[in-house]
Amino acid sequence: MGEQKTRAVVLGGSIAGLFAARVLADAYDDVLVVDRDTLVGVDSARRGCPQGKHINGLLARGQEAMEELYPGITEELFADGVPTGDLSGNVRWYFRGRPVVQQDAGLVCVAASRPMLERHIRERTEAFPNVSFAERHDILGLTVTPDKSRVTGVRVQRAGSDEEENITADLVVDATGRGSRTPLWLADLGYPEVEEERKKIGLGYVTQHYRLTRDPYGDDLSINPVASPELPRGAIFTKTDGNRVELTTYGILGDHPPTEQQELYDWLGTLATQDIRKALEHAEPLDAPVAFRFPTTLRRRYESMARFPDGLLVTGDAVCCFNPVYAQGMTVAALAALTMRDHLHTGAAPQPRQYFRDLARDAIDPPWDMTHVVDLGFAGVEGERTPFIRAQQLYLKMVQTATAKDGAVTASYMRAAGLVDRPESLMRPGLVLRVLWNLLRPHPRRATRAGSAPAPVRRGVTAR
Numbered sequence: 001m002g003e004q005k006t007r008a009v010v011l012g013g014s015i016a017g018l019f020a021a022r023v024l025a026d027a028y029d030d031v032l033v034v035d036r037d038t039l040v041g042v043d044s045a046r047r048g049c050p051q052g053k054h055i056n057g058l059l060a061r062g063q064e065a066m067e068e069l070y071p072g073i074t075e076e077l078f079a080d081g082v083p084t085g086d087l088s089g090n091v092r093w094y095f096r097g098r099p100v101v102q103q104d105a106g107l108v109c110v111a112a113s114r115p116m117l118e119r120h121i122r123e124r125t126e127a128f129p130n131v132s133f134a135e136r137h138d139i140l141g142l143t144v145t146p147d148k149s150r151v152t153g154v155r156v157q158r159a160g161s162d163e164e165e166n167i168t169a170d171l172v173v174d175a176t177g178r179g180s181r182t183p184l185w186l187a188d189l190g191y192p193e194v195e196e197e198r199k200k201i202g203l204g205y206v207t208q209h210y211r212l213t214r215d216p217y218g219d220d221l222s223i224n225p226v227a228s229p230e231l232p233r234g235a236i237f238t239k240t241d242g243n244r245v246e247l248t249t250y251g252i253l254g255d256h257p258p259t260e261q262q263e264l265y266d267w268l269g270t271l272a273t274q275d276i277r278k279a280l281e282h283a284e285p286l287d288a289p290v291a292f293r294f295p296t297t298l299r300r301r302y303e304s305m306a307r308f309p310d311g312l313l314v315t316g317d318a319v320c321c322f323n324p325v326y327a328q329g330m331t332v333a334a335l336a337a338l339t340m341r342d343h344l345h346t347g348a349a350p351q352p353r354q355y356f357r358d359l360a361r362d363a364i365d366p367p368w369d370m371t372h373v374v375d376l377g378f379a380g381v382e383g384e385r386t387p388f389i390r391a392q393q394l395y396l397k398m399v400q401t402a403t404a405k406d407g408a409v410t411a412s413y414m415r416a417a418g419l420v421d422r423p424e425s426l427m428r429p430g431l432v433l434r435v436l437w438n439l440l441r442p443h444p445r446r447a448t449r450a451g452s453a454p455a456p457v458r459r460g461v462t463a464r
């Protein structure tokens with residue numbers, strides 16, 4: 001007599017859904033990923049994932065977690081033409097208008113375009129024999145037990161069909177992104193309202209791809225002037241797959257980059273470095289500039305709920321949408337999958353409230369809290385600036401200022417920003433002393449790479 005097979009259904013087959021499916025494949029007989037888009041074989045930006053047209057950088061901790069989930073995937077991406085380098089040693093960062101001293105920090109950068117990254121993650125997930133995809137299916141709602149204490153499956157509708165179908169499941173994982181309807185579904189079932197936190201940042205992105213005819217990078221992978229309170233505009237200008245260069249430029253609180261070509265070039269001339277604008281004097285645009293608006297961050301506090309149905313978990317942007325300029329979403333989606341894996345490995349059905357508690361503490365709180373402090377450094381961003389937040393802002397400013405003089409500070413800062421080290425690592429006494437010492441000493445003649453002879457200031461670099 002065979003036992004009945006177990007099934008997990010993942011709602012949404014984007015990055016968070018794929019990472020979740022990967023860990024569920026080890027614990028359930030069948031894993032079904034449902035999405036309204038066509039997924040398999042797709043290697044361009046999808047309708048259901050409009051951010052796929054923009055830079056989606058993977059932080060170093062995300063690369064480590066992805067590699068843990070799919071051993072060998074990083075090399076597979078490199079073999080497919082994805083450039084790499086060290087996030088601290090090969091990226092020309094500009095903090096507060098000044099170029100940092102670059103120093104390797106063991107942070108592997110996977111400079112893949114979003115469609116390329118998603119395709120590789122999807123192909124590795126597809127390769128599990130117990131994972132399958134229900135594409136072009138709209139997710140309509142949940143099915144539950146009569147007492148509504150347990151989710152038993154999901155209602156879906158295939159594109160072009162009038163018929164609703166029920167898919168039964170032992171576990172449903174919602175990975176439908178920011179537009180997730182779990183809060184509405186829970187309310188309909190009589191559960192308490194999900195507490196939501198939003199912060200208005202009024203962010204606007206514009207992205208374009210190019211083929212360069214002159215190399216502005218040298219040994220570097222990317223040129224990234226970061227928005228600061230003094231100049232709340234920034235850009236990421238990176239080599240990517242297909243021998244292309246991907247530019248995403250952004251401004252906050254309504255100060256958005258233009259999409260008209262010449263105006264965009266002019267806007268680039270207002271950034272902390274002229275390197276990007278100059279490089280584009282010798283570039284062939286491969287597409288038209290495309291915009292994206294991101295008015296608010298959003299965090300759903302499932303960990304605070306007193307009641308939550310069994311058989312349901314939520315992951316990825318459906319739980320937390322970070323300010324995208326910090327590139328945290330995909331990394332946190334990978335960390336959420338690792339948290340989920342811990343809860344599956346107990347052998348019993350995962351306890352949602354314990355999962356949400358661990359997810360908040362281990363994966364979401366550190367990046368959320370750290371970037372909240374940074375966001376509130378911009379005068380127009382609303383939020384309470386407690387003395388503790390102001391002290392953190394002051395120290396972060398000191399750290400960022402010291403990166404212009406000392407590669408070791410750059411490396412420590414990038415390890416924390418890359419989520420490899422906890423934010424508290426920036427408070428190590430040795431580093432605090434180093435930061436203070438650098439504030440006191442005069443600015444050395446500019447050295448862009450730690451250990452290299454001081455280089456003359458390069459033409460076009462505004463060291464303000």
Ligand SMILES: Cc1cc2nc3c(=O)[nH]c(=O)nc-3n(C[C@H](O)[C@H](O)[C@H](O)COP(=O)(O)OP(=O)(O)OC[C@H]3O[C@@H](n4cnc5c(N)ncnc54)[C@H](O)[C@@H]3O)c2cc1C
Pocket residue numbers: 011012013014015016017034035036037047048049051054055056057058059137138139140175176177178179205292294315316317318324325326327328329330331333
């Ligand atoms: C402009 C922008 C830039 C970003 N840049 C970065 C970055 O640099 N680095 C980084 O790590 N993160 C970045 N992010 C965040 C990152 O894109 C997400 O964190 C990541 O995609 C994980 O999201 P997700 O899988 O939870 O949801 P999504 O990617 O939003 O996917 C949700 C999926 O659910 C499907 N779906 C939704 N509703 C339904 C339904 N009713 N029926 C059927 N299917 C449905 C959609 O088709 C889609 O495939 C950025 C986000 C934005 C908006």
